[in-house]
Amino acid sequence: MKSSIVVVAACLLVAAACLPAVSAAWAASDGKSLYLEHCAGCHGKDGAKAGGAAAPPAGQNSQAVYAKLRGYADGSEGGKLKNIMLNVTRKLDDAGMRAVSDYIETLPAAR
Ligand code: HEC
Numbered sequence: 371m372k373s374s375i376v377v378v379a380a381c382l383l384v385a386a387a388c389l390p391a392v393s394a395a396w397a398a399s400d401g402k403s404l405y406l407e408h409c410a411g412c413h414g415k416d417g418a419k420a421g422g423a424a425a426p427p428a429g430q431n432s433q434a435v436y437a438k439l440r441g442y443a444d445g446s447e448g449g450k451l452k453n454i455m456l457n458v459t460r461k462l463d464d465a466g467m468r469a470v471s472d473y474i475e476t477l478p479a480a481r
Contacts, residue, residue, distance in 0.1 A: 401473030404466055408458060417477040422451045429479025436471035443467075 405417070412421035417428030427435060439462070441447020442455035462470065 401469035401471070404462070404470045405473050408461060409470065412454075417474055422454070424449065427474045428477040430474065432468075432471040432475040435474045436467055439467045439471065 406415065409417075409427070413419050413423075413427050414421070418426050420426045430438075438447050439455075439459050442452060443459035443462075445452075445456065448455060459467065
């Protein structure tokens with residue numbers, strides 16, 4: 371009985387110690403999974419495809435991408451095909467837009 375309590379306590383300690391590391395890993399990969407799920411179909415896995423846009427996402431900094439996503443979401447940004455991006459940005463909340471913008475900034479510019 372006593373030993374099982376010790377085991378449970380040890381497990382809880384290990385879990386507590388590991389939790390911050392696990393959640394940091396999730397946050398870091400979050401923008402990538404959002405990108406691959408919602409964006410790669412049109413802009414390519416590496417963000418190098420314009421996919422109907424004036425410029426491909428890769429090579430733009432996080433601020434610029436985020437501003438465009440916000441603009442598409444509120445209707446103030448975009449060209450002829452902006453309704454496509456309106457539908458996409460509707461699926462993302464603000465944190466998602468920031469995460470995906472941060473991820474895009476890590477993609478090398480298309481050559
Ligand atoms: C169904 C295809 C499609 C998907 C999916 C898609 N896009 Fe787009 N994207 C477009 C089109 C088309 C445009 C150009 C719209 C216009 O006319 O303004 C565009 C424009 C953009 C632009 C502006 C580029 C520029 O510099 O003018 C950015 C940034 C962008 N998309 C990022 C994303 C991100 C991030 C996602 C995922 C959350 C995404 N797109 C998903 C088709 C798509």
